[in-house]
Amino acid sequence: MRVMAQMGMVMNLDKCIGCHTCSVTCKQAWTNRAGTEYVWFNNVETRPGQGYPRRYEDQDKWRGGWELNKRGRLKLKGGGRLKKMLGLFASPVQPELADYYEPWTYDYKNLVDAPLGDDFPVARPKSLITGEDTKVTWSANWDDNLAGTTEMGHLDPMVEKVRKESADKIKFEFEQTFMFYLPRICEHCLNPSCMASCPSGAIYKRVEDGIVLIDQDRCRGWRQCITGCPYKKVYFNHKTGKAEKCTFCYPRIEVGLPTVCSETCVGRLRYLGLFLYDADKVTEAASVPDDKDLYQAQLDVLLDPNDPAVVATAREQDIPDDWIDAAQRSPVYALAKVYKIALPLHPEYRTMPMVWYVPPLSPIVDLLRDQGHDAEDHGNLFGAIDELRIPVEYLAELFTAGDSEMVTGVLKKLAAMRSYLRGISLGNDPDDSIPASVGMEGETMYEMYRLMAIAKYDERYVIPKAHVEQAHDLEELGCSLDFDGGPGMQDSPFGEASGVPTPVAVETFNALQQRQTSDAPGGRETLRGRVNLLNWDGNGVPEGMFPDQPRDDPQEYDHSDGEERR
Amino acid sequence: MDVLLWGIAPYVSMAVLIGGLIWRYRYDQFGWTTRSSQLYESRLLRIGSPLFHFGILAVVAGHFFGLVIPMSWTEAVGMSQDFYHFNALFVGGIAGIGTLGGIAILIYRRRKTGPVFMATTRNDKMMYVVLAAAIVFGLWTTLASVFLGGHGHNYRETVAPWFRSLFIFQPDIASMAAAPFSFHLHTLVGMLLFVIWPFTRLVHAFTAPLHYLFRPYIVYRSRDRRGSGSSPSRRGWAPVGTPDRDNRRR
Numbered sequence: 103m104r105v106m107a108q109m110g111m112v113m114n115l116d117k118c119i120g121c122h123t124c125s126v127t128c129k130q131a132w133t134n135r136a137g138t139e140y141v142w143f144n145n146v147e148t149r150p151g152q153g154y155p156r157r158y159e160d161q162d163k164w165r166g167g168w169e170l171n172k173r174g175r176l177k178l179k180g181g182g183r184l185k186k187m188l189g190l191f192a193s194p195v196q197p198e199l200a201d202y203y204e205p206w207t208y209d210y211k212n213l214v215d216a217p218l219g220d221d222f223p224v225a226r227p228k229s230l231i232t233g234e235d236t237k238v239t240w241s242a243n244w245d246d247n248l249a250g251t252t253e254m255g256h257l258d259p260m261v262e263k264v265r266k267e268s269a270d271k272i273k274f275e276f277e278q279t280f281m282f283y284l285p286r287i288c289e290h291c292l293n294p295s296c297m298a299s300c301p302s303g304a305i306y307k308r309v310e311d312g313i314v315l316i317d318q319d320r321c322r323g324w325r326q327c328i329t330g331c332p333y334k335k336v337y338f339n340h341k342t343g344k345a346e347k348c349t350f351c352y353p354r355i356e357v358g359l360p361t362v363c364s365e366t367c368v369g370r371l372r373y374l375g376l377f378l379y380d381a382d383k384v385t386e387a388a389s390v391p392d393d394k395d396l397y398q399a400q401l402d403v404l405l406d407p408n409d410p411a412v413v414a415t416a417r418e419q420d421i422p423d424d425w426i427d428a429a430q431r432s433p434v435y436a437l438a439k440v441y442k443i444a445l446p447l448h449p450e451y452r453t454m455p456m457v458w459y460v461p462p463l464s465p466i467v468d469l470l471r472d473q474g475h476d477a478e479d480h481g482n483l484f485g486a487i488d489e490l491r492i493p494v495e496y497l498a499e500l501f502t503a504g505d506s507e508m509v510t511g512v513l514k515k516l517a518a519m520r521s522y523l524r525g526i527s528l529g530n531d532p533d534d535s536i537p538a539s540v541g542m543e544g545e546t547m548y549e550m551y552r553l554m555a556i557a558k559y560d561e562r563y564v565i566p567k568a569h570v571e572q573a574h575d576l577e578e579l580g581c582s583l584d585f586d587g588g589p590g591m592q593d594s595p596f597g598e599a600s601g602v603p604t605p606v607a608v609e610t611f612n613a614l615q616q617r618q619t620s621d622a623p624g625g626r627e628t629l630r631g632r633v634n635l636l637n638w639d640g641n642g643v644p645e646g647m648f649p650d651q652p653r654d655d656p657q658e659y660d661h662s663d664g665e666e667r668r
Numbered sequence: 669m670d671v672l673l674w675g676i677a678p679y680v681s682m683a684v685l686i687g688g689l690i691w692r693y694r695y696d697q698f699g700w701t702t703r704s705s706q707l708y709e710s711r712l713l714r715i716g717s718p719l720f721h722f723g724i725l726a727v728v729a730g731h732f733f734g735l736v737i738p739m740s741w742t743e744a745v746g747m748s749q750d751f752y753h754f755n756a757l758f759v760g761g762i763a764g765i766g767t768l769g770g771i772a773i774l775i776y777r778r779r780k781t782g783p784v785f786m787a788t789t790r791n792d793k794m795m796y797v798v799l800a801a802a803i804v805f806g807l808w809t810t811l812a813s814v815f816l817g818g819h820g821h822n823y824r825e826t827v828a829p830w831f832r833s834l835f836i837f838q839p840d841i842a843s844m845a846a847a848p849f850s851f852h853l854h855t856l857v858g859m860l861l862f863v864i865w866p867f868t869r870l871v872h873a874f875t876a877p878l879h880y881l882f883r884p885y886i887v888y889r890s891r892d893r894r895g896s897g898s899s900p901s902r903r904g905w906a907p908v909g910t911p912d913r914d915n916r917r918r
Contacts, residue, residue, distance in 0.1 A: 183881050190877075191721040192706065192714040199707055199783075231708070232782040298885035301877030306889035319697035322875050323704050340708065340787065343701035356891075568891065 104381040105405060105416040107425055108292065108312030108456055109350060109374065109565070110434040111364070112444045113285055114554060115462040116516070117371035120247065120283035122146050124363035124372075128287075131362045132349070137341025139205035139230045142242050143348035144363045146285045150258045150496065151245040153286075155201040158334040159448070160259040165195045166332030167295050167451030168388065176389045176452065178298055180329045186299060195329050203240040205230040214649075231340075248281050260499040264492070267504070280465035280493045284500070287363060288335040288348035289447065289455030290314045292379065292403065293388045296347075299330025304345075310568065311376075312456065313350045321345050332451040356568035364563065373557075375432030375564040376425065377456065378405040378416060388452045393503035396449035403454070404439050407432065428566035433553055434458065441542075441550045443512050445501035460554070461501055461509055463516040465493040480521030480536050487513045515540045515550075523551050673856065674844040678834050681859040688866025689874060702872040708783035712773055720770025726763035727806070730756065735831045739824045749822070757814055764807040771800055795868040802861050805854040812850055821848050827855070 128144040147153045161167060165180040180186065180195065208225035216223030229236035245254060255261060290307075294314050297305040304320035305327060307313070316327075316336070323343040327336045336347045351361035355374075359365070364372040380403055387399035405412045407429035416426050429435065437444040437460065444458035463483075470486045471477040487494060487510055494513065498506040522536040522544070537547040553561065692700065706713055734756060742752055775796055778784050813821060830844035844855075865871065 187877070187880065192710065192717040194714075196706055196710060198710055232786060234782065293886065297887055300887075301880040302875070303877075303879065303883055303887055306887040309888050309890045319700075321701065322872055322877070323701035324877065325704055325706065338704070338707050340705070342698070343703035344698075 103405075103412075103415050105378055105412060105419050105421060106312065106381045107310065107421055107429065108377045108379055109290065109355060110377045110432075110438075110456040110458065111287070111350075111361075112373040112434045112437045112458045112460065114371040114373075114460040115282055115284065116460065116464050117369040118146070118283040118285060118462075119369055120146055120148060121368055122243065123366050123368055124285055125242075127362050127366040128348075131351075133346070135339075135341075137339040138337065138346060140199065140202045140242075141337040141339070141346060143335070143337075143346075144285060144287045145242050146283050147243070148246050148248055148281055149284050149500070150251065150255055150261050150281065151248070152254065152257050153284075154242045155197045155334050156240070157201075157257060157259055158197075158332075161332055161451070163195070164197070164332070164334070165329055166334065167330075167448075167453055168293070168298075169452070170389060170391065174389065174391060176293075176385065178295055178330060179332075180295075180299060180326070186301060186326050189326070190301065190324055193325050193329060196325060197328065197334065199231065203242065203244070204236060206236050206238055248279065251279070260496060263499050263504070264495045267495070280469060280496075282462040282465055284447075284459070285363070286333065286335070286447070287361075287457060288314065288350070289333055289453065289457045290348075290350055291456060292381075292384045292400075292454035293452065294331075295451070295453050296327035296331040296336050299326040300324070301326055305336075308352075311352075311355065313352050313355070314347070315349060315352065316345050316347055318342075318344050318346075332448065332453065333455075355565055358565045358567040360563040360565065370562065373433040373437060373562050375434040376407075376429040376566065377432065377435055377438075378407050378412060378421075378426075378429045379403045380405055384454060388454055393450040394505040394508075396452065397446065397502050397505070397508060400446055400449060400454055401439055401442075404435065406439075407435065422566075422569065425566045428564050431564045433557065433562055433564060436550075436553060441515070441546070441553075443515055443550070445508070445512065447500060448503075449501075450503035459501060460516070461497045461512055463513055463520070466490055466513065466517075467520075469493075478520055478524045480518050480539070483517035483521065484514055484539075487517065511540070515542065518542070519547055519551050519554075522547055523555075670841050670845040673852075674830060674841045675839045677856075677859055678839070681862045685862045685865055689871070692866050692871060700871055700875065701869070703787075703869050705778075705784045705787055708787070709777060709781045712777040712781070716770050716773030716777060718770075719766055720774055723763050723767030723770050727760070727767055727803075730760045730763060734760075734824065735828045738828070738832070752824075753822075757810060760810055761807075761814070764803070764810055768803050768807055771796075771803060775800065791868055795864060795870060798857065798861050798864055799870075802854065802857045805850065805857055809850045809854050821851070823847060823851060827851055 124144045125142055125146055129142060132138075132143055133141040142154065145154045153159060158164060158166075161179060167179050168176045169179045171177040178186075181189070206227045206229050209228050210225045212223050213225050227236050227238050228234065245251065248255075256265075290313055292312070294305070294307065297307065297314065300321075301324045302320050302322045304317045304322070306315060306317065308315065321344040323338070323345070325338055325345065327345050328334070328338060330336075331347075336345050338344075339346050351359075351363075354361060354365075360372075360374050364374055383403050387403045388396075390396060390399045407413070407416075407426060413426055416429075417423070434444070438458050444460050446455045446458055448455070466483065466486050467477045469490060470482060475482050475486075477483070491506070494506050494509055495504075497513075498504050498509045502508040518536050518540045522533065525531075525533050525536070532544050534544040537544050542550075739749075743749075778788055778792075778796075809821075809823070826843045826847040830840045830847075833840035844852075
């Protein structure tokens, strides 16, 4: 037994309102750079829907993840090592920008600079890739809230599957439709196929916390990882020529803070914590013959942190005590393995994903309520879960490789919890027959309710710090102080991507220092005659703060050295 | 003049190539990439790039065969000059034309596809000129010997001995000087290509991921603990590592 720790996440989909706050804050923190315009480490998809990039779940086309070969052993779906090497020069299966979208901005300048005329000036969309005028036809969430589903709903690969396997059809008529949101980040898999596809060996899994990262110095841009990842969560930075992916906000995790997406989630639907798992069992678990057994195999790889034998082995293998303690309090372990209500996304890709989802009961509750039934009654809900096959089968395609019984079981637990707690809140005696009907004790169900409904910040995020002895070294500030005119800002002869990347903190540090120590108003050169009021430091009147006036008396209106005049 | 071109220049170009590679490997790993533009355009790339790359690999193999293996060896295994020459022209010609076709497609794509052209640096353009010139002049030496009739010039008696003599540091300048102008030109452009190699995107060739065939699929790496306590490295010579590792070192 080789015990290893893994940071994991659970998302409770019932609580997701599809506000995209996680995506936006993540983008602001990590991918607001040139070359990553189209990159969303975190994105929120409306399901049924095509996802991002379009139809990424269609592995017959994109060849992501693993499959079993004839001898029952794991093999990359995109082809073995030799095939990958032969495909280096032009990767045979590779999403293009058209499969994502062409990022754009708007020509806001025209709103201010357009000559006087009969028509209102407009800000035309401009491509961020070519700089030319562009027509916006797709984006990362174009089919948000089922937009366009009547025409494009059938393009969801999971809808296709359910239609093939089920006599009923998923309908997109208004009355019968259902939807929910699916926020996605990198799965930080136990058996990552991106890593296995990387010719340079630049992608690695950290021994301490299992976070999967790309070494930006060792990545050579062979872009096989993009094909390899079935979730299409590795992106190509087209300016630096390197692959980039969600980092699980490791600089935050190392100091005990939750990821940006979790921290800013308004629905508080994300849970972070540790799993302990047996690294020796991973390959075996990932190669069970039947897709539908993969979920159970994945659960079996996770070790019980309260088992004394596991604790003893973990200690032997240098897992610190505070980490073992965190694993014992881990909310993600509780949701995934104790209550068994969190499910992995697409276990059939055989990558052992470590971001888990509590499937949403809301599509069923909504349908029930719309038909005029009591949507809180467990009898009604159980009946509906059995009856409403379409949402259940759809969820099963996402979370259990099509095993709808497993999903039914989870949904029934959620329904029972709903009904059981309604009884309690109405002041009735707890009806223990309800938890019993899904094989749970009343007390366990109450604990599950506590964790799902009212858990506080430090119960939702149980993150042990990276080891204190090195903690101060991890702070980015440590380097910004002795930074002397580094290579980041100048044009390098090898193109803009070359040289050591400047850490963000250095840029901010220098900019702040400049602004605080200089007497001149800020932003004169950089904004080219216009002022960003958000950055205005109140220091004088910068050029361009007021629009040019007709100059009858130049002295009156010349604000360029307004400081002295006042 | 001959001493300068065939006695000194080769060593200068080798020194720049090797020194440049070492320097760039230590200083600019972050810039060491193929800078693939497949994200922008892949239809033409899918034809041009394999054509060029497989072509150039064959050309490299041909150069090895022609320059490194002495004529006496091939004769010893019973390969006649005619047979060798025919092979060199035929196989080499096909590989050369494939390479040229490939690079032509790639350059056309680079110029005509908006986003790809936008992503082309001045450095790239300069590199393309030298690379294309090397290929064109190389192909010229081959084709010239076909159309000039006879067997053309036997470079295995002039260029090849000179090339081998470079490695024992006793350059055989006289035999290289005896080669025709087309070979001189090709060799000079070749040396220029070696000089610019480390400083262009061509470096990716030196990190061809052959070790992928042998490494385990899953890579574990520890959050690095090296670095604390060591003296700071000189600027430009900081050892490579992940950015977080670098931060700690500085």
